[in-house]
Amino acid sequence: MKTFELERYTAPDFETAALRGAPDVRALPAPRDGVAPEGYHAMSIFPEYFKVDGRWLLAEESRMDCVPVLENGRIAVREFRNLKKDDRVICGRTEDGSEGIYLHAHGFRMQEEARESFSFRQGHSRESSFSRDYDELYALLRHEREHGKIVWVVGPAFTFDFDARDAFSRVIAAGYAHAILAGNAMATHDLEGAYLHTALGQNIYTQQHQPLGHYNHLDTLNRVRYHGSVADFIRAEGIDNGIIYTCETCGVPYVLAGSIRDDGPLPCVYGDVYRAQDAMWDQIRSATTVICMATMLHSIAVGNMTPSYRVLADGTLRQVYFYCVDISEFTVNKLADRGSLTTRGIVTNAQDFIVNLSKSLGCSGAAK
Amino acid sequence: MKTFELERYTAPDFETAALRGAPDVRALPAPRDGVAPEGYHAMSIFPEYFKVDGRWLLAEESRMDCVPVLENGRIAVREFRNLKKDDRVICGRTEDGSEGIYLHAHGFRMQEEARESFSFRQGHSRESSFSRDYDELYALLRHEREHGKIVWVVGPAFTFDFDARDAFSRVIAAGYAHAILAGNAMATHDLEGAYLHTALGQNIYTQQHQPLGHYNHLDTLNRVRYHGSVADFIRAEGIDNGIIYTCETCGVPYVLAGSIRDDGPLPCVYGDVYRAQDAMWDQIRSATTVICMATMLHSIAVGNMTPSYRVLADGTLRQVYFYCVDISEFTVNKLADRGSLTTRGIVTNAQDFIVNLSKSLGCSGAAK
Amino acid sequence: MKTFELERYTAPDFETAALRGAPDVRALPAPRDGVAPEGYHAMSIFPEYFKVDGRWLLAEESRMDCVPVLENGRIAVREFRNLKKDDRVICGRTEDGSEGIYLHAHGFRMQEEARESFSFRQGHSRESSFSRDYDELYALLRHEREHGKIVWVVGPAFTFDFDARDAFSRVIAAGYAHAILAGNAMATHDLEGAYLHTALGQNIYTQQHQPLGHYNHLDTLNRVRYHGSVADFIRAEGIDNGIIYTCETCGVPYVLAGSIRDDGPLPCVYGDVYRAQDAMWDQIRSATTVICMATMLHSIAVGNMTPSYRVLADGTLRQVYFYCVDISEFTVNKLADRGSLTTRGIVTNAQDFIVNLSKSLGCSGAAK
Amino acid sequence: MKTFELERYTAPDFETAALRGAPDVRALPAPRDGVAPEGYHAMSIFPEYFKVDGRWLLAEESRMDCVPVLENGRIAVREFRNLKKDDRVICGRTEDGSEGIYLHAHGFRMQEEARESFSFRQGHSRESSFSRDYDELYALLRHEREHGKIVWVVGPAFTFDFDARDAFSRVIAAGYAHAILAGNAMATHDLEGAYLHTALGQNIYTQQHQPLGHYNHLDTLNRVRYHGSVADFIRAEGIDNGIIYTCETCGVPYVLAGSIRDDGPLPCVYGDVYRAQDAMWDQIRSATTVICMATMLHSIAVGNMTPSYRVLADGTLRQVYFYCVDISEFTVNKLADRGSLTTRGIVTNAQDFIVNLSKSLGCSGAAK
Secondary structure, three states: OOOOOOOOEOOOOOOOHHHHOOOOOEEEEOOEOOEOOOOEOOOOOOOEEEEEOOEEEEOOOOOOOOEEEEEOOEEEEEOHHHOOOOOEEEEOOOOEOOOOEEEOOOOEOOOHHHHHHHHHOOOOOOOOOOHHHHHHHHHHHHHHHHHOOEEEEEOOHHHHOHHHHHHHHHHHHOOOOOEEEEEHHHHHHHHHHHHHOEEOOEEOOOOOEOOOHHHHHHHHHHHHHHHOOHHHHHHHHOOOOOHHHHHHHHOOOEEEEOOOOOOOOOOOOEOEHHHHHHHHHHHHOOOOEEEEEOOHHHHHHHHHHOOOEEEOOOOOEEEOEEEEEEOOHHHHHHHHOOOOOOEEEEEOOHHHHHHHHHHHOOOOOOOO | OOOOOOOOEOOOOOOOHHHHOOOOOEEEEOOEOOEOOOOEOOOOOOOEEEEEOOEEEEOOOOOOOOEEEEEOOEEEEEOHHHOOOOOEEEEOOOOEOOOOEEEOOOOEOOOHHHHHHHHHOOOOOOOOOOHHHHHHHHHHHHHHHHHOOEEEEEOOHHHHOHHHHHHHHHHHHOOOOOEEEEEHHHHHHHHHHHHHOEEOOEEOOOOOEOOOHHHHHHHHHHHHHHHOOHHHHHHHHOOOOOHHHHHHHHOOOEEEEOOOOOOOOOOOOEOEHHHHHHHHHHHHOOOOEEEEEOOHHHHHHHHHHOOOEEEOOOOOEEEOEEEEEEOOHHHHHHHHOOOOOOEEEEEOOHHHHHHHHHHHOOOOOOOO | OOOOOOOOEOOOOOOOHHHHOOOOOEEEEOOEOOEOOOOEOOOOOOOEEEEEOOEEEEOOOOOOOOEEEEEOOEEEEEOHHHOOOOOEEEEOOOOEOOOOEEEOOOOEOOOHHHHHHHHHOOOOOOOOOOHHHHHHHHHHHHHHHHHOOEEEEEOOHHHHOHHHHHHHHHHHHOOOOOEEEEEHHHHHHHHHHHHHOEEOOEEOOOOOEOOOHHHHHHHHHHHHHHHOOHHHHHHHHOOOOOHHHHHHHHOOOEEEEOOOOOOOOOOOOEOEHHHHHHHHHHHHOOOOEEEEEOOHHHHHHHHHHOOOEEEOOOOOEEEOEEEEEEOOHHHHHHHHOOOOOOEEEEEOOHHHHHHHHHHHOOOOOOOO | OOOOOOOOEOOOOOOOHHHHOOOOOEEEEOOEOOEOOOOEOOOOOOOEEEEEOOEEEEOOOOOOOOEEEEEOOEEEEEOHHHOOOOOEEEEOOOOEOOOOEEEOOOOEOOOHHHHHHHHHOOOOOOOOOOHHHHHHHHHHHHHHHHHOOEEEEEOOHHHHOHHHHHHHHHHHHOOOOOEEEEEHHHHHHHHHHHHHOEEOOEEOOOOOEOOOHHHHHHHHHHHHHHHOOHHHHHHHHOOOOOHHHHHHHHOOOEEEEOOOOOOOOOOOOEOEHHHHHHHHHHHHOOOOEEEEEOOHHHHHHHHHHOOOEEEOOOOOEEEOEEEEEEOOHHHHHHHHOOOOOOEEEEEOOHHHHHHHHHHHOOOOOOOO
């Protein structure tokens, strides 16, 4: 069994002439709420340092396409929509220090062999070989269960499959999921499976259509809405299996973002997508591994907000791993194309992926 | 050139013994805001009649998976989330009249030849022949420009293509679009094209990367937000081309729904997806032709809310046409699988589709 | 563990008035070699009976789009290209007995529940649930290992994956493959893996590129050609692992068909595709289960020649099972659309499919 | 209208010290028919020079993965299978001259702007912008009609579409096709369209199924086989439209390669795929533009044999353009990934591609 080792981070050498001579960053006030000043700097997925009062400050969090704000001597990272008038937004579009901004893309040194082999796996297709990616993922997850935070980002359809729904429940119960980000549909399908043993009216194992089965997902939604919350629904209706049930039982937080295709929705769904983004960000900002599975919309949303590094409690930096699993090369390559050594794509059906993963991690027996 | 003719609607024969003897519908009060009573009826895409006080009332609007509410002697159709406590929700899950509910799936008689040939075109793939579908679509659009309402539902990516963006602008300017439903990304990409001649930083014709081009979409968003509205941005920055510009100029309404993957967003984007649904429904409820192009999320959302018929001002019923154009068979078949004779799928790249359509409709010269 | 049971075959009732009164079939001489007479009958995948001298004869073999030839009082089935001048070709295009030809599509009675659930699984997509299909397949294969003949039809690319290549080797070694149909590329990639530990020059586990690795598949081909046969290559070069090695070791026949994209080819590849068809047919005519995996060309070829039934030594009929496993819905649906209850499609990456299958069948330890 | 200009070729500078000091190439005898000596050199798509008797000889033809043979003071390029015992095969695996072999990858200098923009269009997806590619393609084809040789490589399915079949016929009639490479299925479908107005039994415009239409492609094949040749069939049956008809009428050669999925086949189909390769190579070796459309098998086959350059009658070198048009990113990227500036991929449905192309080139009226 492969064991997992994090790469060590090497900070930039700020004693080079160029960086020593670099000026302080320039910060300009936001002209209005929600608007950045001309020439604002936008963040990347990599560690960035900003020279303030002659000292290089690391942005302790990052989020692509957000802006750095100088606040109480620290660098905060903010979405445009959350800027307030007069926030001191750092300006400058160079990344080499010449405006006091330094982007450090290669802080994590990969061994030469790993780097080379990685580069050959960049373009992903159905014909890419994933054996090593799987072994690395399993080793990573065993490490992260104890020492990191694993966030899953999941689409709805894999819950139609009996084995896949069961496998993911086991993965959660076994401690391999510290938060789940999804939409109204995933939770609704899963709860329909638990409540009526169907998905969109078909028995989740035999696939036999139930009489009037097309009412089942609406009945599930209506019943949860009647009880007022998912937790009350689970209690009152005696639900005892499934993804959401396991999350509730094991205390794994889940964030459900609304979308324009929703029926219902379930009571805990965020109708406002920007509040949903905030709730997702609350989970992602402490994540160390993110696995996106069978959803393009949520994967892109989370891919945009996941940095390549994390600052730990002791001040050291570690890598953040990002996986995208989808049957469509289009989706996988869209996500995997982030230029980071810690981004991986796997082209397959999510059903088989999660069943394989559950077996390989030995997640037996935990879920019902 | 093919001319277009609507099928005539044949109302049900309510003088059959079964329907004459049918009871009045049963209506039960909603137990809470946003919750339907047990046994509620859910609507379909087809015309449905409800027996009230001995008379069969047509639901003048329909929306799949919503519930009929008896209100002032008429049938209103309501989303679960918009139900109010004590709304009188019609209950019953039969559709043959035995509970006072009659669903009329075959009111529009197709000629035998058309029906048969239609059934062979049900499963769509890259290998389906679309010549006749194109001819029918062009004839339909010429008819609808004068006598109907054409709503386009469009994804973001086709705006990256110079010809496609230009073609769609011409289609709008020529009167073939009465409303547009899209997301923040489509409008942002289009406005970047107009403002900076790029899409995500690449020149929209030569594809050459602009220096610092990855800032361009953020700069566009920030600039619109600075001006406060798209209209003010267009005026202040001298924008003179593109899809949104053409909509503004020609008075074509557009609804932009927010999503969790948004940057910005633009000022007019609905952050709350359920308010976005309401705004989309405001356009769809009077639509007679809907064309979904290169977006799965928005296509599903609109497919769910588009009925197969419309009641005209004179009380007669006509068909509503629904097209889904996408390069992915998966998306097209997901949408086309609605069981209605007026639903069509076309598997192709949206760029070529819209360029072809613009040329075939003779939409030359109108857009800049 | 699910056990497997074949459906019982019910022969047609030839005592009905219609069939009793049916005339003998009409047979006309082929006008030339390779040419059928006008009005020839073409076979289907279903059992067909022909009235000859007042008795109904079953065509003991069938092959879609081939013609029945009356020969020594029996019905032979022949490809057009193999017809000889004056062969007595049965003519008639009805299937209800009125020309002495009776097609029996529903001889295998499925239980009602199974039939219904099957029909809902007809259209396959990435979102179809495959749990039950997997369980049924595993039960089927355990049955067929002892009592049937399992033929695998495989594409080249899954051999790039270390785990998948290993898993398929184990499946063969464990007795779950009685013949393999493939092309030059599959065998070449597999032999490169065994000979040089690469696939197209990349290490099959680490994916690291070998120096001058693009020569590796040519070197493998050239070396096999030098030795004159695959068996001699294996012996002389000490090959001790892989799919072809396992076939050779375990005595599992494999047919390699040539194609216009081939390099080499390997010595045993059929350059003439019609001779290749004949060699494939020699395996398929006794197959009871066929599994096509990750190849469109070979899957279509074999799908065309696989009937839905087999006549056993004791004269009884049994079903022939046909699976198509591919990551592309387009391919799966193209193949699965054969109208037989024994045709199944699974949409996934072949790598995960075969790894899962090998584990689920307990094929451990057998391959190297 | 864009006009087209070929890039000028710059030969290597053989007067550098390294190349002047380079040794003559080493040639070793083939040990057997069809087998190269150890250490053989394999060709690429780029111009390669070989030092023989102190002089650098250009290989006037090239073909990837074939071997250079020294013959009568010239460099011939040969498939492994066509090697004869004692052929003098050039050996060496360096490309910098140090073994007398020099590969010249950058002989065609692209303008900086074009080169840069090209590199951004390398990865192709449904979201790539193709406007400029189309304009360049149309300009190229206008040039090549007079000054080059355009070879089309086409799959079968687009012939199901009335407009597409008609459009391609016009393109051929207008002089934009100098040879066509395809398979048995394309020609059979096209001839069924001309003979019975159906494709696999469906009317090619209305899509209505003909009674017993599943016999139509077999009847077409059988009838052509009866007449003995396509030309005789066309004459005897009064065929007056379609792709094959236009080829026959306009004297455009077509090569039909057999495959294991063939019915029939048509009389002129190559049953031996290696003889088919030879016939395809006879067309490709003089091609200056190759367009592959909606076929993976034939596209890969031709992609493997098409070099990036051509030696003209006057001894100068020009570029060879290679296009791959397919609805699947997987296919397009597989083909486009050849590292040459003259390789282009377009992701769309071939039906729309060819209709657009025919209109844009003004190919009206020529075909029936």
